[in-house]
Amino acid sequence: MKIRAGSVLFxxxxxxxxxxxxxxxxxxxxxxxxxxxxxxxxxKPGESNCTIILTQEGVVLIDSGNNPTDSQxxxxxxxxxxxQPIRFLINTEPxxxxxxxxxxxxPPAIIIAAxxxxxxxxxxxxxERMKKMMEEPGEMGAAAKGYRLITPHVEYRDQMTLNLGxxxxxxxxxxxxxxxxxxxxxxxxxxxxxxxxSVGVKRFNNLRPFVSIxxxxxxxxxxxxxxxxxxxxxxxxxxxxxxxxxMERYYNSLMxxxxxxxxxxxxxxxxxxxxxxxGTEDWEGKDRFPNNIEAAYRAVKGS
Amino acid sequence: xxxxxxxxxxxxxxxxxxxxxxxxxxxxxxxxxxEGIYVYVGKEFNSNCGVILTQEGVVLIDSGHNPTDSxxxxxxxxxLTSMPVRFLIDTEPxxxxxxxxxxxxPPAIVIAHxxxxxxxxxxxxxSPDRIQKMMTVSPEMRAALEGYRFIPPxxxxxxxxxxxxxxxxxxxxxxxxxxxxxxxxxxxxxxxxxxxxxAVVVNQYNILRPFVxxxxxxxxxxxxKxxxxxxxxxxxxxxxxxxxxxxSEQYYALLLDRVGKMVREGKSLDQIKNELKMPEYDGWxxKERIPSNIEAAYKAVKGS
Numbered sequence: 006m007k008i009r010a011g012s013v014l015f016x017x018x019x020x021x022x023x024x025x026x027x028x029x030x031x032x033x034x035x036x037x038x039x040x041x042x043x044x045x046x047x048x049k050p051g052e053s054n055c056t057i058i059l060t061q062e063g064v065v066l067i068d069s070g071n072n073p074t075d076s077q078x079x080x081x082x083x084x085x086x087x088x089q090p091i092r093f094l095i096n097t098e099p100x101x102x103x104x105x106x107x108x109x110x111x112p113p114a115i116i117i118a119a120x121x122x123x124x125x126x127x128x129x130x131x132x133e134r135m136k137k138m139m140e141e142p143g144e145m146g147a148a149a150k151g152y153r154l155i156t157p158h159v160e161y162r163d164q165m166t167l168n169l170g171x172x173x174x175x176x177x178x179x180x181x182x183x184x185x186x187x188x189x190x191x192x193x194x195x196x197x198x199x200x201x202x203s204v205g206v207k208r209f210n211n212l213r214p215f216v217s218i219x220x221x222x223x224x225x226x227x228x229x230x231x232x233x234x235x236x237x238x239x240x241x242x243x244x245x246x247x248x249x250x251x252m253e254r255y256y257n258s259l260m261x262x263x264x265x266x267x268x269x270x271x272x273x274x275x276x277x278x279x280x281x282x283x284g285t286e287d288w289e290g291k292d293r294f295p296n297n298i299e300a301a302y303r304a305v306k307g308s
Numbered sequence: 309x310x311x312x313x314x315x316x317x318x319x320x321x322x323x324x325x326x327x328x329x330x331x332x333x334x335x336x337x338x339x340x341x342x343e344g345i346y347v348y349v350g351k352e353f354n355s356n357c358g359v360i361l362t363q364e365g366v367v368l369i370d371s372g373h374n375p376t377d378s379x380x381x382x383x384x385x386x387x388l389t390s391m392p393v394r395f396l397i398d399t400e401p402x403x404x405x406x407x408x409x410x411x412x413x414p415p416a417i418v419i420a421h422x423x424x425x426x427x428x429x430x431x432x433x434x435s436p437d438r439i440q441k442m443m444t445v446s447p448e449m450r451a452a453l454e455g456y457r458f459i460p461p462x463x464x465x466x467x468x469x470x471x472x473x474x475x476x477x478x479x480x481x482x483x484x485x486x487x488x489x490x491x492x493x494x495x496x497x498x499x500x501x502x503x504x505x506x507a508v509v510v511n512q513y514n515i516l517r518p519f520v521x522x523x524x525x526x527x528x529x530x531x532x533k534x535x536x537x538x539x540x541x542x543x544x545x546x547x548x549x550x551x552x553x554x555x556s557e558q559y560y561a562l563l564l565d566r567v568g569k570m571v572r573e574g575k576s577l578d579q580i581k582n583e584l585k586m587p588e589y590d591g592w593x594x595k596e597r598i599p600s601n602i603e604a605a606y607k608a609v610k611g612s
Contacts, residue, residue, distance in 0.1 A: 161468075162468045
């Protein structure tokens with residue numbers, strides 16, 4: 006009898022505190038429910054995603070939204086979903102469009118990122134940008150009120166595991182795929198994978214000079230091997246492993262074509278002028294295609 | 309005026325954060341090793357616990373040997389600050405460092421090296437009545453165990469990790485094959501304070517389990533000496549300086565030398581165990597561990 010009463014109390018408390026019966030629609034048009042207790046705030050076109058993950062011991066966020074207005078919308082949704090605190094906020098990368106909103110959640114949230122994220126954020130910090138944002142009239146100014154630069158508490162190297170309540174989060178450092186400190190997050194029980202910005206969805210990625218296509222292909226291979234059911238990229242609509250397949254196919258075609266043209270004696274400039282990759286005609290971010298060719302050229306030339 | 313108000317606020321905050329308490333006021337087990345860094349030194353080679361104050365709360369290194377120690381530590385923290393214990397870093401997963409987790413977590417986030425959680429779970433499986441037995445030790449122990457829950461680490465890092473809590477930075481380094489399945493050295497670079505885990509102990513023979521290797525211990529000691537710490541806090545034993553490493557290095561060098569000579573003379577492991585004497589270390593505690601030390605030296609000498 007004692008056990009039964011305990012179980013009933015537990016269930017009542019669990020449903021009251023952790024999991025009110027809300028559908029994603031109740032949270033707003035940008036929210037999508039991916040699995041029980043896992044909600045993605047899918048950014049407006051081109052903007053970053055942010056995910057709310059409920060556990061019996063509190064909330065884990067993946068990134069903090071593109072702008073403080075997004076962070077405030079996410080905070081509002083969290084309050085609708087649970088009365089529990091946000092315990093952890095995991096950064097898939099340190100760039101401002103994933104991290105400016107830290108101040109909305111931390112304290113109390115503990116921020117976790119790959120090593121180098123703190124330094125990257127401090128270097129990129131522009132007080133003028135934030136001052137302007139706070140002075141903006143309307144929603145943005147209001148949302149940015151109280152801004153503080155909050156850098157990660159925990160910076161791991163290589164790999165890390167976070168255990169909270171019934172959930173386990175495996176963090177993997179992705180080398181040279183997008184920023185100075187990219188993290189993929191894998192929930193093995195739920196088979197949900199956060200790929201960070203290592204891949205985009207029908208979108209050319211911005212390949213900075215230190216980004217390497219072989220490293221990106223290695224990251225894609227590793228992430229595919231996890232056999233995820235749901236794939237949530239840093240930017241773009243969540244989907245399945247097809248997101249990884251599409252990007253793998255694109256980078257392989259790009260590498261093959263650039264290699265072929267380089268072997269024909271064509272210069273980087275000539276390749277940039279002539280090269281087209283079939284199947285990418287409707288992709289966003291075409292201004293980034295030249296830096297994709299540069300990265301392929303570097304890989305082909307072994308430099 | 310605004311500046312004055314801010315100053316007043318800061319002064320009030322500092323009062324709330326770090327109260328002026330001497331280590332003596334905390335109890336006989338406490339030593340202050342640096343500003344805001346205290347060690348609860350375990351009685352008779354029991355495990356140590358580090359209490360580190362920051363402007364954002366407290367960081368603990370281990371949770372005390374027994375729950376009675378954990379309660380004494382929590383009482384001391386309450387005298388030192390009104391801020392919460394934010395993090396608890398395990399230097400190893402063994403019960404004499406981790407049983408007291410429940411006293412601090414929640415709210416503390418427990419951090420350890422990969423494998424710590426599995427190590428703790430396997431001990432729980434092996435002795436499911438461990439806590440019940442512990443309760444029979446004394447009425448104090450029973451009271452201290454009130455509300456016991458098994459709390460494995462929230463965060464398990466691999467190889468290296470950095471923890472930033474406002475003005476302090478903690479570098480966590482995995483020490484391979486030195487004592488347990490998941491040993492962590494904790495280095496405060498600015499303060500030059502090093503928690504060396506149970507890689508080395510003080511005036512005591514260490515227990516060298518079959519997976520522990522003397523070359524790994526020596527490599528860990530070399531790496532830690534290379535950090536050039538001012539204060540060294542071992543997992544067990546009185547805090548000191550790098551001399552703690554030097555003493556261990558000398559001991560293991562002598563042990564390896566003597567075992568090596570006897571192996572070359574054709575002696576078996578059993579003969580070495582019977583005959584080997586280390587009179588230089590007669591004053592060290594835990595002599596029952598000498599055979600496991602000889603076995604580890606024998607493995608190192610034989611390259612197995």
